[in-house]
Amino acid sequence: MKKLLLIAVAAAALMTPRIVSAHHGWGGYLDAEFEISGTVTTPVSLAGPHATMSIKGTDGHEWLLTLAPPPRTSAAGLKDGMLAVGTKVTAHGHRSRDNNRYEVKTERVTVDGGKTYNVYPDRT
Amino acid sequence: MQASALGHFMRDSGPWTYAIVNLAHVLGISTLFGSILVLDLRLVGVGRRVPLAALSSAVVPVAATGFVIAATTGVGLLATKATEYVGNPFLLVKFPAIALGLINAAAVRFTGAWRAHQLRDLTPAEERRLAVLGGVSLLCWLTAITAGRMIAYW
Numbered sequence: 580m581k582k583l584l585l586i587a588v589a590a591a592a593l594m595t596p597r598i599v600s601a602h603h604g605w606g607g608y609l610d611a612e613f614e615i616s617g618t619v620t621t622p623v624s625l626a627g628p629h630a631t632m633s634i635k636g637t638d639g640h641e642w643l644l645t646l647a648p649p650p651r652t653s654a655a656g657l658k659d660g661m662l663a664v665g666t667k668v669t670a671h672g673h674r675s676r677d678n679n680r681y682e683v684k685t686e687r688v689t690v691d692g693g694k695t696y697n698v699y700p701d702r703t
Numbered sequence: 704m705q706a707s708a709l710g711h712f713m714r715d716s717g718p719w720t721y722a723i724v725n726l727a728h729v730l731g732i733s734t735l736f737g738s739i740l741v742l743d744l745r746l747v748g749v750g751r752r753v754p755l756a757a758l759s760s761a762v763v764p765v766a767a768t769g770f771v772i773a774a775t776t777g778v779g780l781l782a783t784k785a786t787e788y789v790g791n792p793f794l795l796v797k798f799p800a801i802a803l804g805l806i807n808a809a810a811v812r813f814t815g816a817w818r819a820h821q822l823r824d825l826t827p828a829e830e831r832r833l834a835v836l837g838g839v840s841l842l843c844w845l846t847a848i849t850a851g852r853m854i855a856y857w
Contacts, residue, residue, distance in 0.1 A: 626714035627721055627783050628855065649718035659715070 608673035608684045615642055615683060616669040616691075625649040625659040630698075632657075632688075634668060636681070643682040644670050647698040655698040657688070667691035710782035721783060728776040732851075734769030736844055738762045746837025748830075756821045791857050796850035804843035811836045 617634035620641060624631050629645050630652035636642045646652045653659075662668065672685040686699040704710060713720055742762045745755060781788060788794055811817050814836070816829035825833070 624714070625718045627787075628725070630718075649721060653718040659718075 605673065605684060607676055609676055610673070612671070613674040613683060614669060614671050615674075616667070617642060619662045619664050619666045619668060622664065623652070623657045623659060623661045625653060630657065632662065634670065640681045642670070644672075644685040644688065645682060646685050646688075652698050655696050655700070656694070657696045657698065662688075662690070704782050705785040707782055709779055710785065713779050713783040721780070724776050724779045728773055728780060731769050731771075731773030731776060732848060735766050735773055736769070736848060738765040738769060739840060739844060742766070743837040743841045746833045747841070748834060755825070759820065788854065791854055793850040793853040793857055797847050797854065800843050800847035800850060804840060804847060807836060807839050807843055811840070 615634070615636045615638070617636040619632065620635050621631075621633040623646070626649070628648065630649050631646060632644045634642050634644060646657065647655065668691065669689045670683050670685045671687050671689070672683045675682040675684075686702050687695055687697045689695040713724065739762070742759060744750065745753060745758055811833070814829075814832060816825055816833050819825065819829070820833075
């Protein structure tokens, strides 16, 4: 019967994916700093484990900006529904390690000619 | 599901809502798994000096409470952005594992051995039957928890 336990543990271990495209933490993003400018297509959402927004990049791609967790994003001044569609912004952070995934784990968002929202002020 | 009142509540009731519901989900899971682990291990044969009847009467209500908390908060977490989870392969492992775990729990309840265990000592054959079901239970909940945690990393 101890075998059953062993099987259970082995099954759990096998299901752990080799490459984890991290939703949490920074492991799934490149170390290099990254910047992309564009216009807002989806305003800030504070729903879920991380706040998000999206922009149409000057490179033509739709970029998902993964922000800090909702309380922290809100504390940085980015409230739910903020930044009207069409607002020109620049996002600074780290892009996904997956080249086909247009996602930036965003440290700060700067509105052109306006405010900078630093959602991770302890990171440069 | 995302458009439901629950989905709206999860998204529109402040930045801490998700975190708090998430916390309750984790507490529900740990309550369920912590208690069922002790019972399943006993069924498999660990800690035989503890009488099964006493253990099961203490543990089963705790496990059931944990399951209800985990399940209700889980629906809330899913409803927050249900469309984002479409196509997440770990959900397709997690939900069948939960369903199997529940079917297994029902199967335990309906075995003669389980119904008899509060009244008399079990025969070795009955103990073996419960041991298999206890092992399946462990496998189901471990799989459900593992797949559940991996949802966030897809």
